[in-house]
Amino acid sequence: MVFSCENLCKCYGKVQALEDVTFSIQPGHIVGLLGPNGSGKTTLIKLANGLLTPTSGAISICGGPVGKESHSLVSYLPERTSVPLWMTAAQLLDFYCDFYPDFRRDAAEEMLRSLGISPRQRIRQMSKGTREKVQLIATMSRRAKLYLLDEPIGGVDPATRDYILSTIITNYDPDAAVVISTHLIADVERVLDDVIFLNQGRVVLQSSVDDIREREGKSVDQLFREVFRC
Amino acid sequence: MHWQISSDAPIYAQLIEQITVNIVSGGVPPGGRIPSVRELAAEAGVNPNTMQRALAELEREGLVHSLRTAGRFVTEDEAVIHQAKRTLAQKHICRFLSAMADLGYGQQEIISLLGEEQED
Amino acid sequence: MLRKLMKHEFRATLRVMLPLYLLLVVTALGARVSISGLLGTESALVDILASLLVVAFAIAMAAVCLVSVFLMVQRFYQNLLRDEGYVMMTLPVSVHQQVWSKLLVGVLWCAATVALVCLSLFILVFDLEMLEGFARFAGDVWAFLKTEYGFNGVLVALEVAVVCVLAMCSAYLEFYCALAIGHSRPSHKLVWSIAAYFGMDALISLVGGPFVRALASTGIFDKISVVTESATQATHLALWISALVCACSAAFYYAITTWFLKNRLNLE
Numbered sequence: 001m002v003f004s005c006e007n008l009c010k011c012y013g014k015v016q017a018l019e020d021v022t023f024s025i026q027p028g029h030i031v032g033l034l035g036p037n038g039s040g041k042t043t044l045i046k047l048a049n050g051l052l053t054p055t056s057g058a059i060s061i062c063g064g065p066v067g068k069e070s071h072s073l074v075s076y077l078p079e080r081t082s083v084p085l086w087m088t089a090a091q092l093l094d095f096y097c098d099f100y101p102d103f104r105r106d107a108a109e110e111m112l113r114s115l116g117i118s119p120r121q122r123i124r125q126m127s128k129g130t131r132e133k134v135q136l137i138a139t140m141s142r143r144a145k146l147y148l149l150d151e152p153i154g155g156v157d158p159a160t161r162d163y164i165l166s167t168i169i170t171n172y173d174p175d176a177a178v179v180i181s182t183h184l185i186a187d188v189e190r191v192l193d194d195v196i197f198l199n200q201g202r203v204v205l206q207s208s209v210d211d212i213r214e215r216e217g218k219s220v221d222q223l224f225r226e227v228f229r230c
Numbered sequence: 231m232h233w234q235i236s237s238d239a240p241i242y243a244q245l246i247e248q249i250t251v252n253i254v255s256g257g258v259p260p261g262g263r264i265p266s267v268r269e270l271a272a273e274a275g276v277n278p279n280t281m282q283r284a285l286a287e288l289e290r291e292g293l294v295h296s297l298r299t300a301g302r303f304v305t306e307d308e309a310v311i312h313q314a315k316r317t318l319a320q321k322h323i324c325r326f327l328s329a330m331a332d333l334g335y336g337q338q339e340i341i342s343l344l345g346e347e348q349e350d
Numbered sequence: 351m352l353r354k355l356m357k358h359e360f361r362a363t364l365r366v367m368l369p370l371y372l373l374l375v376v377t378a379l380g381a382r383v384s385i386s387g388l389l390g391t392e393s394a395l396v397d398i399l400a401s402l403l404v405v406a407f408a409i410a411m412a413a414v415c416l417v418s419v420f421l422m423v424q425r426f427y428q429n430l431l432r433d434e435g436y437v438m439m440t441l442p443v444s445v446h447q448q449v450w451s452k453l454l455v456g457v458l459w460c461a462a463t464v465a466l467v468c469l470s471l472f473i474l475v476f477d478l479e480m481l482e483g484f485a486r487f488a489g490d491v492w493a494f495l496k497t498e499y500g501f502n503g504v505l506v507a508l509e510v511a512v513v514c515v516l517a518m519c520s521a522y523l524e525f526y527c528a529l530a531i532g533h534s535r536p537s538h539k540l541v542w543s544i545a546a547y548f549g550m551d552a553l554i555s556l557v558g559g560p561f562v563r564a565l566a567s568t569g570i571f572d573k574i575s576v577v578t579e580s581a582t583q584a585t586h587l588a589l590w591i592s593a594l595v596c597a598c599s600a601a602f603y604y605a606i607t608t609w610f611l612k613n614r615l616n617l618e
Contacts, residue, residue, distance in 0.1 A: 012536040030277055049440050051617040072442035083434035084429075086365060098354045099441050162275065170272050190235050190276045210240040210280070219237035 001064070001175040002027050002146050004046065008057035010043055010201075018042040019201040021057070023229070025159055027145075030169070030191055032197045032209075033181040034220075035198035036228050041181040045150045049076050062145055068203040072100070075144035079151045079181075081131045083123060087132055090119035096138050108141035115160075129156045136180065137166055140171045153187060165191050186221040195220055197227060232272040241276060245284035247318070253293060253304050254315035264294060264302040272302055351443045355451035359425070366421055367459060371466050374410045378470035381407035385474070407474070418463040422456030423525045431533045445611045449526065449604065456522050457515060485519060502582070509589040516596035523603035524550065530607045534614035552601050554599065565591075 004024035010017045016041045033041050047050045048059055048068040061070035075085050083092055089112060096103045111121055113131055123131055132155055139147065152168070153161045161184075169191050172178050182188055189209060197205040204227065212220050231252050252258060266271070267285060271278040285302060288294045292310050296302045305311065330340050337350055384400035430438050430448060438448065492503055528550065532543025 028279065030279075045257040046617065051436065051438075051439055051615060053616070068442055068444050074440070076436075076440050078436040080433055080436070082433045084362065084434055084437075086362070091361075095358060098358070099351070099443070132512050166272050166275060169275075169278060170268060174278070186237075190241060190274075193277055193279050209277075210242055213238065217238055219391060222237065 001025070001060070003062075003179065004060050005044070005048075006058045006060075008047065008059060009055045010040075010052065011055045016056075017201050018047070021201070021203055022198055022200075023203060023206055024159070025091075025146075025194075027175050027177055027180065029193040030172070030178040030180065032051060032185070032188055032192040032195040032220075033179055033198065034183065034185055034195055034224060036183060038200075039198040041198055042150055045076070045131075045148050045179070045181055048148055048158040072102075073095050073145040075142040075147045077136055077139040077147075077149040077152055079154070080095055081123075081128070081135060083131075083135055083138070085124040086122065088120050088122050088214065089117060092134065093119070093165060096141070102140055102143040104141050104143065107133055108137050111137045111141070112154065115163070126177065129160065129164070131161065133155060133164070136167070140167055143176075145176050147172060149178065149180045151182055152180060153182060153184055157188075163221050171227070185224050192220075197224070199228065231273075233276075235274070235276065242280050242284045242287070245274065245276065246283060246287055249284065249288060250293065250314055250318060254311055254318065258304050260304055260305040260308060261309060262304050264304065265298075266301060352451055353446045353588040355441075355443060355447055356455055362429070363455060363459060365419065367462070370410075370417055371462075374414050374466055374470050375473070377403070377407040377410040381415055382474050382476070385533040405468075408562065411470065411521075411593050414466065417606055418459050422452070422459060422522060423529075426452050426526050427529050430611070431529060431539075431617070439615065439617065440613075445608050448611070449608055452526070453513060453519060453522055457518055458549050459528050460518055461515075473509075477551075484597075506589070508584060509586065509593070513589055513592045513596060518601060520596045520600040520603065523600050523607060527603040527610075528608045530610040534610050535615060539618070550603075 001024045005021050008018055008021040009219070019060055021040075021044065033040050033044065043052065047054055048061065048066060050071070059066055062073050064070055066155050084095075087095065093103075093105055093108050096108075097105055109119070115137075117126075117130060117134060125132060126134065134151075136149075136152055139149065147168075149168070153164055158165065165188065168178060168180070180188055180192070192209050194206070195212070196203055209220055212218075216223055233248060235241060236341070245316075249264075255288065258264060264285075265273070267278055267282050270285075271281040285294065289296060291314070292305060292307070293314055294302050294304055327340070335343070380403040395587045406566035430452075478559040495503065504512060524547065531546040532541070533539045535542040
């Protein structure tokens with residue numbers, strides 16, 4: 001099991017962000033963490049990265065707790081730009097090379113080239129979309145055991161969306177697992193093995209994409225719209 | 231090849247159908263090599279596991295076979311390919327017939343309509 | 351890993367500190383020129399220019415001192431507790447290494463600032479004769495202290511340096527600690543940080559009073575008094591006690607900071 005949660009709860013003051021979440025993710029799987037805004041997707045991913053501490057319950061990454069060791073196994077893409085803005089793209093790669101032995105610099109440089117991003121440009125001077133691309137490149141250039149991608153396609157155009165998705169499916173190791181949190185389901189559906197639906201901090205559905213299509217005769221996107229109809 | 235994933239049917243089933251079409255239409259000749267799972271998955275923009283599942287199903291049907299190191303190849307057995315083509319054709323005909331039945335056409339009417347279409 | 355963290359911390363801070371240091375040296379040179387030649391001339395315009403150069407130096411001096419302290423606190427906040435924290439706090443390094451890298455780099459920059467300030471003052475008043483005079487005077491005082499009291503100047507200087515470094519660490523860690531506590535709250539993080547800072551100050555003085563009284567009851571302060579013991583011994587003792595107090599408070603803040611970062615992290 002690459003990633004599992006058991007009876008996980010998280011409260012912000014009186015607000016319950018996650019309630020009794022239990023699931024596990026196998027190696028080699030690409031899992032969609034789907035839910036409307038405020039359903040607890042980001043909270044869950046931040047908990048798995050140790051950026052928040054759970055109120056109760058447990059998280060295990062490759063059999064161990066969240067901490068220094070798990071950080072070397074997890075490659076994390078936050079939902080916001082969090083790389084230091086004063087760095088150039090090349091300096092960012094230096095940074096990742098220094099801290100992650102599994103970082104593939106040549107792969108990262110190749111991706112920067114194919115997206116036409118100059119390694120000498122400062123991240124501060126890049127557009128929002130370009131910043132997201134650079135951050136995704138840095139995240140996917142690691143040979144990690146678990147990729148936690150929070151809204152990887154949120155702020156980019158459809159053509160880049162396709163590039164990003166193909167980057168994800170061609171770069172992950174078959175022993176690794178990928179978790180993609182998003183509300184743009186139609187775009188990611190084809191690359192997913194399984195989906196986890198979150199609503200108001202609870203897991204409301206966990207299934208494989210083809211099972212949903214077979215059983216319901218409709219796409220995950222359509223099912224999502226029905227489950228979360230306002 | 232061109233991939234088109236629709237939203238209703240299971241993805242692996244659609245992949246099976248589209249690869250089969252590609253083979254029976256001669257897109258890949260009998261005995262020809264099929265790209266790796268990863269390449270196909272990237273090309274179709276689908277999950278590699280799903281592509282793997284589709285190819286495994288095609289292997290079970292005998293339409294493709296894998297050689298341990300060299301990769302996957304289309305069968306050289308023309309009869310199998312022909313059979314697959316037939317099965318696909320039947321599937322399309324069934325769909326067509328049921329759509330026409332929904333419109334209220336009987337079998338004879340359909341045949342005469344097809345004849346008229348041919349003349350145009 | 352600590353080495354790598356420090357390397358990148360230096361890279362990040364060098365961008366700000368280096369131009370500031372350059373500015374300080376350049377304005378010191380300007381002020382020097384102004385003092386030695388331009389001030390007190392007939393022309394009012396030259397006079398104004400000359401005083402502006404001196405004012406610029408004073409401002410640069412103040413800026414360097416303020417920024418070198420402020421930047422190190424700001425780095426802790428910006429780099430670990432704000433957006434950049436998403437990258438920094440998910441690195442495969444321990445919380446201890448994170449805090450140490452910030453602290454060590456901060457102290458080193460402060461030391462560099464002290465050195466630079468000395469250098470710029472030196473530039474300002476550089477005068478060979480005066481320098482010689484000062485050196486002779488200092489040598490005399492040194493020799494006098496040594497023969498009269500057995501004063502070990504090197505040792506005292508070292509002790510003073512240790513006390514300064516420890517006091518600086520303690521001051522930085524108090525800021526870190528307040529920020530770490532404030533940012534464990536779900537909201538109003540900065541307000542909580544400020545409250546934590548003053549709260550801890552109050553706590554320290556609350557605990558510090560009885561602590562000093564307890565120390566006094568052991569009779570240790572009597573020894574510092576020049577009357578009872580030799581002045582040299584008294585100085586050493588006073589410095590060692592200061593060092594101990596600074597080290598204790600630094601350790602206290604360090605323990606709280608790392609505990610909160612490890613167990614109560616709550617990034618926005």
